[in-house]
Amino acid sequence: MDIIDPAVSDYLLEHCTPADDVLRDLAAETQKAFPDAAGMQISHDEGELLTMLVRLIGARVAVEVGVFTGYSSICVARGLPKDGRLLACDVSEEFTNVARRYWSRAGVDDVIELNLGPAVDTLRALSPDPIVDFSFVDADKIGYPAYYEELVPRTRPGGLIVLDNTLRDGRVLDPTHEWDIAVRDLNDRIVADDRVESVMLPVRDGVTLVRKRG
Numbered sequence: 001m002d003i004i005d006p007a008v009s010d011y012l013l014e015h016c017t018p019a020d021d022v023l024r025d026l027a028a029e030t031q032k033a034f035p036d037a038a039g040m041q042i043s044h045d046e047g048e049l050l051t052m053l054v055r056l057i058g059a060r061v062a063v064e065v066g067v068f069t070g071y072s073s074i075c076v077a078r079g080l081p082k083d084g085r086l087l088a089c090d091v092s093e094e095f096t097n098v099a100r101r102y103w104s105r106a107g108v109d110d111v112i113e114l115n116l117g118p119a120v121d122t123l124r125a126l127s128p129d130p131i132v133d134f135s136f137v138d139a140d141k142i143g144y145p146a147y148y149e150e151l152v153p154r155t156r157p158g159g160l161i162v163l164d165n166t167l168r169d170g171r172v173l174d175p176t177h178e179w180d181i182a183v184r185d186l187n188d189r190i191v192a193d194d195r196v197e198s199v200m201l202p203v204r205d206g207v208t209l210v211r212k213r214g
Helices: 006-014 021-033 044-056 071-079 093-106 119-124 141-154 168-173 178-191
Strands: 061-065 085-090 112-116 132-137 155-164 196-201 207-212
Touching: 006 044, 021 044, 021 071, 021 093, 044 071, 044 132, 044 155, 044 207, 061 071, 061 119, 061 141, 071 085, 071 093, 071 132, 085 093, 085 119, 093 112, 119 141, 132 141, 141 155, 141 178, 141 207, 168 178, 178 196, 178 207
Parallel strands: 061 085, 061 132, 085 112, 132 155
Antiparallel strands: 155 207, 196 207
């Protein structure tokens, strides 16, 4: 399902703050080094949306579940203040080795703490106090429900959880694969969750913004 016509997609990219050399080089290296996985990287307009959301809510403490080669990490970190902190969770040393190099080039490596291992374990090890301002989830879809349930109580009132790929190319309408079923079930859970308010946006493959009530 093409939610956005390719010509409109190009127009959108032409009319947001352009990527700098770091992000352009990262996208090019990711495409060259991991051609079969490059589709996991977010688009630049979504990256700019993340930076803007982080700044709009005045986030200082952020969490990312699913790093890949670090494009979204850079976008989130750039929205944080100099004394901010981004906890980045991933399981791949190969992918995150690329991320580390580009975090350094972008000048945000001192803001980002990388934790390699199952993200749900990392999240469960965090303080149960609601201190997280912003989270971005873009990882294995079967894990989305668990990540969500760990993040909501740790998010401060007014904080934001952003989930990527919540439309799954439209397959949430009639899911058969376990990943699509997990995302559809989470979508239903979110809209019924009285702890939060949410909106699902037709941005790329679906982006859901979840705000913690308070």
